[in-house]
Amino acid sequence: MEKKIVDLDWKNLGFGYIKTPWRYLSYWKNGSWDEGSMTEDNRLHISEASTALHYGQQCFEGMKAYRTKEGKIQLFRPDQNAKRMANSCKRLIMPVFPEDRFVKACQKVVAANQEFVPPYGSGASLYLRPMLIGVGDQIGVKPAPEYIFTVFCTPVGAYFKGGLSPVNFSVAEDYDRAAPHGTGAAKVGGNYAASLLPHELAKDAGYADCIYLDPATHTKIEEVGAANFFGITKNNEFVTPISPSILPSITKYSLLHLAKEYLGLKASERDCFIDRLDEFAEAGACGTAAVISPIGAIDYRGDHHVFFSETEVGPITRKLYDTMLGIQFGDIQGPEGWVVEVPLD
Numbered sequence: 001m002e003k004k005i006v007d008l009d010w011k012n013l014g015f016g017y018i019k020t021p022w023r024y025l026s027y028w029k030n031g032s033w034d035e036g037s038m039t040e041d042n043r044l045h046i047s048e049a050s051t052a053l054h055y056g057q058q059c060f061e062g063m064k065a066y067r068t069k070e071g072k073i074q075l076f077r078p079d080q081n082a083k084r085m086a087n088s089c090k091r092l093i094m095p096v097f098p099e100d101r102f103v104k105a106c107q108k109v110v111a112a113n114q115e116f117v118p119p120y121g122s123g124a125s126l127y128l129r130p131m132l133i134g135v136g137d138q139i140g141v142k143p144a145p146e147y148i149f150t151v152f153c154t155p156v157g158a159y160f161k162g163g164l165s166p167v168n169f170s171v172a173e174d175y176d177r178a179a180p181h182g183t184g185a186a187k188v189g190g191n192y193a194a195s196l197l198p199h200e201l202a203k204d205a206g207y208a209d210c211i212y213l214d215p216a217t218h219t220k221i222e223e224v225g226a227a228n229f230f231g232i233t234k235n236n237e238f239v240t241p242i243s244p245s246i247l248p249s250i251t252k253y254s255l256l257h258l259a260k261e262y263l264g265l266k267a268s269e270r271d272c273f274i275d276r277l278d279e280f281a282e283a284g285a286c287g288t289a290a291v292i293s294p295i296g297a298i299d300y301r302g303d304h305h306v307f308f309s310e311t312e313v314g315p316i317t318r319k320l321y322d323t324m325l326g327i328q329f330g331d332i333q334g335p336e337g338w339v340v341e342v343p344l345d
């Protein structure tokens, strides 16, 4: 049964926490996950000795549910989030939450909170935050004796209120978000803790965020804040960096596919050197939150490098953005399996 959408100022919604009625929670103990259940309690009750609190043994995911023109609700590639969380878990020796159960849990949470899925046309969506944390009574540095997997959701507004507009970035030269063989490719809180200070410094200097270079040589672009980098070369090739310490963005791999199959461009993963920015006619940052933030300019060692324009988005970046959003909101037919409907009962 479809429920009436709650009355919120959808057009002006930001990226804040709004408590929704229901969340999913499953507990791991003695070698297995329990059957899991929905709860209205938005507080976690965990041991003060939980490894998630002391040693950063935790990981998370981020994805969105979209309402289509017909009123259906759909998720975008949730199987990819399930797979990535499984990889994050393996890196931190945490038990994997089965991938099919992950997707079902997300569907359940969306269905239970369906009146908070923003109306089609508002640009807003329902953000889902699955996470898996080490808990239980233990103070030594080793994997936790117990774990919690939970999924909650909160409605979020369109990232760009006045349409896609480019933003500028600095380059972090004194800080890294991850080590060469650290946890950069796992979606774990520790990487974010490391990024809070450089982010604040970049913000204070007037930038949207900072670009992180490869931690070993500081010559190649890795991440743009908490998003992946891509560039469109002057001969129309979609290029995105490759490195074992980049977080594999699902948006990035989706854009790579769309660039090839929908826009007919060449597309590749390869090194993107910070002193070779002139090879790109357009550049952008990509991730679930904004899908694409066009990069106006990058400041690096006194050079103010402008890509397409500091005020306007380039034509290929716009096309990629429109295609992605079209698929996510159900206006464009996506590749097989990308869109997963949420059963509403």
Ligand SMILES: *Cc1c(COP(=O)(O)O)cnc(C)c1O
Pocket (backbone or CB within 6 Å): 062, 187, 223, 225, 226, 227, 228, 247, 248, 249, 250, 251, 252, 286, 287, 288, 289
């Ligand atoms: C989550 C994340 C991204 C974007 O990944 P998406 O799957 O596209 O949302 C990029 N970089 C970092 C560091 C991230 O944590």
